[in-house]
Amino acid sequence: MNVSTALRAGVRMLSEYSASVLPVYLLVTGLSGVVRVPMVLALLAAFALVSLDGRLGRVLDIAGEIDFGEVESGGIEGGTVDPGAIPPGLGDAVANLFSPEVAALVGLGVLGSLLLSFVISPVMNAASVHGVFGPLRGDDAVRSALLGARDDWLSFLGVQLLLLVALAASAVPFVLLSLLGSALSHGGGIAGAATVLGTLAGALLSGLLVLAVLLLFAFAEQAVAVDGLGAVAAVRRSAGFPFRRPTDFVGYVAVALGALILAGGVALVASLGGAARVSSLLGAVLVPPVLDGFKTALYAERDLPRRETPPLGDRFRAAYGGGLRALGAFVREHPLANAVSAVCFAGGFAGGWAATSPYAIEVPIEGEIAAVFGSFPLATFVNLAVNNWLVAADAAYGGVVFGVSSVTSLVFNGLVVGALGGVFDSRLFAALVVPHGVIEVPALVLGGGIGVWLGGVGLRVAGGRTGVDGLAAAVRRAYRVLLGLVPLFVVAAFVEAFLTPRIASLLVG
Incomplete structure (x- = not known):
């Protein structure tokens, strides 16, 4: 050859x-x-440690004293921050987060x-x-x-x-x-x-x-x-x-x-x-x-066997149309896996929110709110669509090892979103997240649901109740369901890149 x-x-x-x-x-x-x-579990444990012993709360308490108006009006010059705009003790409080226990974790x-x-x-x-x-x-x-x-x-x-x-x-x-x-x-x-x-x-x-x-x-x-x-x-x-x-x-x-x-x-x-x-x-x-x-x-020194393939447009329509049907069937047939996924994400969100919401820092957004979402909406749209689908694919296929990776990923992502939601003003957070989040978050949860389901298949394989053919069929089905998630992430990314900034501007001003 x-x-x-x-x-x-x-x-x-x-x-x-x-x-x-x-x-x-x-x-x-x-x-x-x-x-x-292991790294995600270590970060979750470190977050729990600094939250429970009050160190994170101390940082947020002091950060809540920052006068963002003063910083915006004159505290930032030449890439530096006026020390007078930073409350005393903030640096020490942040440094205290990185204790030997956290470093060991x-x-x-x-x-x-x-x-x-x-x-x-x-x-x-x-x-x-x-x-x-x-x-x-x-x-x-x-x-x-x-x-x-x-x-x-x-x-x-x-x-x-x-x-x-x-x-x-x-x-x-x-x-x-x-x-x-x-x-x-x-x-x-x-x-x-x-x-x-x-x-x-x-x-x-x-x-x-x-x-x-x-x-x-x-x-x-x-x-x-x-x-x-x-x-x-x-x-x-x-x-x-x-x-x-x-x-x-x-x-x-x-x-x-x-x-x-x-x-x-x-x-x-x-x-x-x-x-x-x-x-x-x-x-x-x-x-x-x-x-x-x-x-x-x-x-x-082998060549691939020749295979008749339909035109590219027909293949795309069949792939994503079939993917949407596979997605619908997965939602109907595996409610428990999707419910477990939703609980994991919601539990992480609740933990993050509980850790930060008592110390809400109402960070203002001056000027164009669109700047939060990037300067080039088209690039932001592509980046978000690709990123979210890859995150869902990782959560789905990582679950093949007994669902452990999917569960930790869901909890960690929920924790991050909840912690950010607790820090920001609730009205501002809702304006920035809800317009696209009503599509994006359920799609991510469904990706995690695939992982939880694959974890069950992996357990059956380990127990000898399912063979390699059964696992292969599950892997192929997961791919079809993930194709069905592509249109959801595309729509969510379009809303986030092009519509969320306008909606947030109207709601927040």
Whole structure:
């Protein structure tokens, strides 16, 4: 197989097999939400701690004494704040929030997330590679991803460990030359110049070694999935790929570099336009299937089976029309999961509101209220629609691990909204949130409801009452329901970007 045929297979992975492949990549991004669970729990515990012992209330009490009119009229000059506009003791109260107990909680959360990432990362990689290899051999992508993640995650973990060891070894020249330069630095003059040159040479050599290691490991995961090899044999097979098939290897490097530049350019343009979340959509859902499909097709020397596809417009109408029907069916058939999701969000909201509402700080909004929502409504609209759908997708697919990620995400997001609602004047908060929130919040709760339902499916799989086929069917159904949420988030984002500022201006003045 030549490089161009493999690249076409990667593109077709997204254009012709999206309904089969995209659920796999959304599941993978949802698993990254599982990695964040220890950190989120640590933040929730820290918030509860500073709320219950009065430290947060002390900060809000003092902040409530700020004369925002004075700050607005003359306290801010040249990017600095007039100290006279800040109540005494506010700095100490804020610093007191970061006590050793809070630092210990956050540290434990970070450590837990790192350890969990080390275990879940190979599962995610195995699911991704098997998810694109399945269609190449005529199998269903979701089922292949689940079976591959179950059977090969230890081999993928082994590849990951070997890569870390090789990267650590690549840093040895930099360390040795830096130490040598440090030993010579006491001589000054020529010795000092030699120190700088030695350090630069060490950094260059280590950088070249790191690049070489990454290239030699490039096809190790494909070797595990395609050839059924263990970690050591897969790394050995991958390291020999540039020598067995040099033309294909050069083509792979060129395509990967071009894709990186193209995706980076699109992300930069989106960020400059105020729609930075577009880059997350590209990085999580759109680019990886193409690159993984291309790399796996090139390594396996397989092409995708031809598939008749209707015109693009018909496919969009079928996808989102079917998604709305799937959403309606999910609401009717799983009221308990959606009710649990709503309770989790409402509980977080109530906790945040109770923690901050007794110390309401009536922050005024001077000038154009539209400034709260960004300077470019179109960019704000795109950013909000993409962000909210990705949040719902993470909450949905993160729930596959017994619903834990979905529940923590719902509670945390509810807590943030409730805490902000407690700080601001209730009339102002309602004016800024309710117009779009009546659509956005229920849609987010439904995303969490998918996660709670998937958590139940995961529990049945763990208990042996449901097999891989049942889990695969649930993953595919979750994707259809998420497609049904797209129109809701688009409408909510349109209201928030274009209508909420006007409605709030009329209500608040």
